[in-house]
Amino acid sequence: xxxxxxxxxxxxxxxxxxxxxSGNHSQFYLQSAKxxxxxxxxxxxxxxxxxxxxxxxxxxxxxxxxxxxGLIAGYALASALDVRYIxxxxxxxxxxxxxxxxxxxxxxxxxxxxxxTTGGSAVEAAAAIxxxxxxxxxxxxxxxxxFCRREHSNIQRHDNCxxxxxTPFFALADFDFPMYPPEACPLCQDGSVAIKPGxxxx
Ligand code: ZN
Numbered sequence: 020x021x022x023x024x025x026x027x028x029x030x031x032x033x034x035x036x037x038x039x040x041s042g043n044h045s046q047f048y049l050q051s052a053k054x055x056x057x058x059x060x061x062x063x064x065x066x067x068x069x070x071x072x073x074x075x076x077x078x079x080x081x082x083x084x085x086x087x088x089g090l091i092a093g094y095a096l097a098s099a100l101d102v103r104y105i106x107x108x109x110x111x112x113x114x115x116x117x118x119x120x121x122x123x124x125x126x127x128x129x130x131x132x133x134x135x136t137t138g139g140s141a142v143e144a145a146a147a148i149x150x151x152x153x154x155x156x157x158x159x160x161x162x163x164x165x166f167c168r169r170e171h172s173n174i175q176r177h178d179n180c181x182x183x184x185x186t187p188f189f190a191l192a193d194f195d196f197p198m199y200p201p202e203a204c205p206l207c208q209d210g211s212v213a214i215k216p217g218x219x220x221x
Contacts, residue, residue, distance in 0.1 A: 022064070022162055022192035029054045036206040038213040041137050041179075044204040047196040048216045051133035051161060055091040064161055064191060065095035071189050072100065072129070075170065077157055080127045083107055085114060085144040092161050093131035100129075107144040114143035122151040135160040135167055135190065136198075138182040145183075158188040165195035 026032040031053035037045050055061045072079065079102050084093025086108040097104035105120040116122065128148045130141045138158065145155040163169045167180040169190040182188055201207060 043198040045198045061095040065099040069099035085140040089132040092133045122153040124152040126153045127156045128153045129157045132160040136164040142181045160190045162192045163190040
């Protein structure tokens with residue numbers, strides 16, 4: 020079964036007019052929480068992602084997820100990789116490692132999100148890890164929104180991808196839906212108003 024089918028079956032691929040966290044508008048929104056509400060699905064997806072990472076031969080000590088979006092995917096991936104799991108959270112706008120989590124000098128950390136769009140939160144979590152002396156060796160997500168170049172895909176990297184070029188990025192699928200800056204959004208031009216996902220019970 021494809022990842023897209025899994026999202027469709029879980030009614031996690033929403034159609035409407037959405038304002039994404041990047042500020043762009045889109046006709047589609049991926050509600051990963053709906054996919055991950057079934058722990059078996061979370062485990063299955065994480066196992067597929069873990070085997071891709073293991074085949075690459077990259078050594079991971081710890082998975083770190085930026086809250087809130089990456090928490091469940093990150094936990095499931097750490098479990099599948101059998102490594103330690105920590106998370107970063109935004110405090111006064113700054114992605115921070117708290118809760119007594121420690122990061123050793125040169126500890127090899129993978130940053131895991133549910134979906135990577137431009138990778139903004141993932142890069143902020145990476146900066147928080149590196150500030151503590153850790154080494155960010157990879158990024159991962161269940162799916163790539165099509166701006167960044169993941170391993171095993173020929174989708175090209177766009178200029179607005181914030182992930183560092185030299186660090187591998189693993190994901191199970193590309194969801195390459197069109198996204199528009201608000202001023203060039205055809206849905207806005209048709210007179211509808213973009214909603215922030217989660218703000219109306221979704
Ligand atoms: Zn719009």
